[in-house]
Amino acid sequence: MKTRINLIDGNSFLFRAFYGIKGKLTRSDGTPVNAVYGLCTMLLNLLSSANPDEQFYMVFDAARKNFRNDIYPEYKANRTELPDDLIPQIALSRLAVTAFDIPILEINGFEADDIIATMVKHECFIDRTVRVVTSDKDLMQLVDPCCYLYDSMKELDIHEAQVLEKFGVRPDQVIDIQSLIGDSSDNVPGVPGIGPKTAAELINEFETLDNLYNHLDDIKNERRRELLRNNHEMALMSRQLVTLRNDVPLPEFPNKPYIPNANKIATFFKNEMESPALISKLEKWLGKTEFVETNEIKFEPKSEPKKHNNYKLITTEKQLNEFISEIEKHPIIAIDTETTGLNSMDDRLVGISISCAPHSGCYIPIRHGGQRDLLSNEIHEQLDIDTVYKKLWPILTNQKIIKVGQNIKYDFHMFENEGWDTDQITPIDDTMLLSYALFGSEHLHNMDTLAQIYLKHQNIKFSDLFDEKTKNPQFGHLHPERALHYAAEDADITLRLYQLFRPKLDTEIRLKKLYENCDLPLIRVLLHMERNGVHIDTNRLAILSEKLHKKMNELESEIYQLAGSEFNIASPSQIGFVLFEKLGIPYDGKKTKTGSYSTDAAMLEEIATLHPIIPLILEWRTLSKLTGTYTDALPNAINKKTGRIHTSYLQTSTNTGRLSSRDPNLQNIPIRGELGPEIRACFTATDGNVLIAADYSQIQLRLLAQVADIPSLKQIFRNGKDIHTMTAHQIFNVPESDVTSDQRRVAKTVNFSIVYGISAFGLASQLKIERHAAQQLIDSYFTAFPEIKIYMDKIKDFAREHAYVMTPWGRKIVLNDMKNSRTRAYGLRAAINAPIQGFEADLMRLALCKTESELKKSYPNAKLLMQVHDEMVFEAPNQDAESVAKIIRDTMEHIAELSIPLVAETGIGPDWNSIK
Secondary structure (H helix, E strand, C coil), X not given: CCCEEEEEEHHHHHHHHHHHCCCCCECCCCCECHHHHHHHHHHHHHHXXXXXXXXXXXXXXXXXXXXXXXXXXXXXXXXXXCCCCCHHHHHHHHHHHHHCCCCEECCCCCCHHHHHHHHHHHHHXXXXXXXXXXXXXXXXXXXXXXXXXXXXXXXXXXXHHHHHHHHCCCHHHHHHHHHHHCECCCCECCCCCCCHHHHHHHHHHHCCHHHHHHCHXXXXXXXXXXXXXXXXXXXXXXXHHHCCCCCCCCCCCCCCCCCCCHHHHHHHHHHCCCCHHHHHHHHHHHCHHHCCCCCCCCCCCCCCCCCCCEEEECCCHHHXXXXXXXXXXXXXXXXXXXXXXXXXXXXXXXXXXXXXXXXXXXXXXXXXXXXXXXXXXXXXXXXXXXXXXXXXXXHHCCCCCEEEECCHHHHHHHHHXXXXXXXXXXXXXXXXXXHHHHHHHHXXXXXXXXXXXXXXXXXXXXXXXXXXXXXCCCHHHCCHHHHHHHXXXXXXXXXXXXXXXXXXXXXXXXXXXXXHHHHHHHHHHHHHHHHHCEEECHHHHHHHHHHHHHHXXXXXXXXXXXXXXXXXXXXXXXXXXXXXXXXXXXXXCCCCCCCCCCCCHHHHHHCHHHCCHHHHHHHHHHHHHHHHHHHCCHHHHECCCCCCECCEEECCCCCCCCCEEECCCHHHCCCCCCHHHHHHCCEECCCCEEEEEEXXXXXXXXXXXXXXXXXXXXXXXHCCCCHHHHXXXXXXXXXXXXXXXXXXXXHHHHXXXXXXXXXXXXXXXXXXXXXXXXXXXXXXXXXXXXXXXXXXXXXXXXXXXXXXXXXXXXXXXXXXXHHCCCCHHHHHHHHHHHHHHHHHHHHHHHHHHHHHHHHHHHCCCCEEEEEECXXXXXXXXXXXXXXXXXXXXXXXXXXXXCCCCCCEEEEEECXXXXXX
């Protein structure tokens, strides 16, 4: 069963709660809390009915103004001011969501609906079901085979049938019909005189808005025809306003099942809400016995009176000289940058903030206002970039001063965009990485979260700096005086967090070594890798895209022929009708609350052999995702200046230490199947160069032998024997020379499944054998390698006691599933593989650092481009390729002293797929 991701429309939730709770409801201090009380009640109802593996995110608008106001200044201009009783509850509602441990997503310049649309695209690509919890009809355009809406007040699932009932059109036509009828609540004009019924008739007849306007003369009703013709531009603008963006740059967000922390929620209900009623509701869900203490490392804030922050604005060379004299007295400074945007390759510095003592700091504005400030209409006194560089560079490169940042890699990107060589900025440290090393996935590692947890401090929000009427808010548009406290606070908080985290890390000897050898130097490696980018052959992509679209059209024809009529293949309800009613295929699954059939991938794969139409539908869906995510989308990700794709690598977003990437997400590029290689073939070397790919051979099995200390497995690897043949020899009790290909295949499946704690049921499903036969294979495996069973039992006992496990090098992998009885079994299975997967991630981090370092010595023209699927990809000149590959192999194989040999495999080719 696929994991379900729940995206909660926070604005919808809060407003429904505010207007749904009648009467006056206040705390003892008079603060109104009716909206927050209703929101908490709705969350309790929603979460208490969730499955153990579900994930939840709350999405809010960051501010009223966004890019749509640039398109149409009157967008949402008719919205009334917020009710007085609701205003003080907005901040409290976010504290409530935090108490529930639900991640909050809000991004400046975008509405919550755009963030939701982007998350839907992201999750649907990795084939996970998305449920959007909302009552907002605007989100109905997102309904498709993997996404549906849920009205929690009415307890109603909204699939295509419900969209059709509401608008009279399919979900993929909702944008077109809204472009015609407009939206009075958002002040979207539409086409005056065209109502919902008429719009539905037109779109059903002509399918799309563009086709409608291409065939205006076919409309017999003269009045309709003229209304449409006279308001063509208004319709197109309305389409821009109602179309949800699905390319919002998403922040880091945890990827793990939701687990409630009863103590944390109850404390909020008691202290902030003063509500025994909410505590009673909580206890009905979790019960008093479910209150489980976490193993989170905690820092209690020092008991000190509230201090005044001494922040200074530096706008003259004299002031900067004076501050530099102060900096030189301190061995540690924190730095932070303010920028024109978030594009690491294109955006520029707006200003730099520095702190060298707690509760103090400065802000140096550089590019505020341009000719005239957009808010104050003043010309600002500020320093130019060349002067700032000349004065600060000796400080940044001073070996006696540690430069600390919060995600300093991004600040280095901004410095590089100014032409500064950040390799000279040493020594450095990073509070985001320190937090990740110490606390793992206990919480997010962004500055706002860390400040709230460890300093009990609420940072100034970006949106609070701007008037609600401000269009396209940009930091450089602020008066420097207004920007000062926000900017200087970032450096100050970074320094204060560093003073908490670094001493704690220094007491953890193994973890400190791992951090200093892997995590910290990896900052520069990832910086170089991101700036190197990777070349994409757009012609190949275009050819592949055309091929895939052609194949989709062919599949559509075959599907229609088998179905006996045309229908919308993207519609789950229409697929359900065709399969289970029209074609009479047996349906054993549960229907939704609205009576619809389930037609997700898991369901269709189970019944794929019952009718030839089902595999065709599954193939069509796969092609649709690949075209939307890669062949049609990757060309748009190419940087105009460099002609290459520059992804961003995240060091702190996974539980085990593996890297992830975004904008675009290269980690989801298919490896196997017919189409995976064709997409990889589009990643190419430039003229005169080749690509070199490198990874470890059978790394998880080798690390299992190391971690579990299995002499027989170690000997197999030392002797260079084929591990799967030798495993088959052991579990089938046949001579090594007599092992058949089928026995080796089974042994290979068992080898890779055992390290994930697979059950007999799961193994039987993979091998398509009876459950008792699968259990016999598992028993034979443990008989052949008894140390594995001992290791598994030992690691599960440790996980039960501590709710985390550790890699051999000291990285803590938090198992939140162990903290709740409902998900403990899932956590125990994860505990078995986590130290091995985490150890592999640690090795890969070290390999990235060491290989780049070794190549710089002899082959500086060899560039590290990507790290995807535990594989490193380099680009090197043709004549150096063999020598470069040898250095990579040698470095990887001697990365650490282990009791088993590490074997690295490299390949060379003109494109990623051709590498052998």
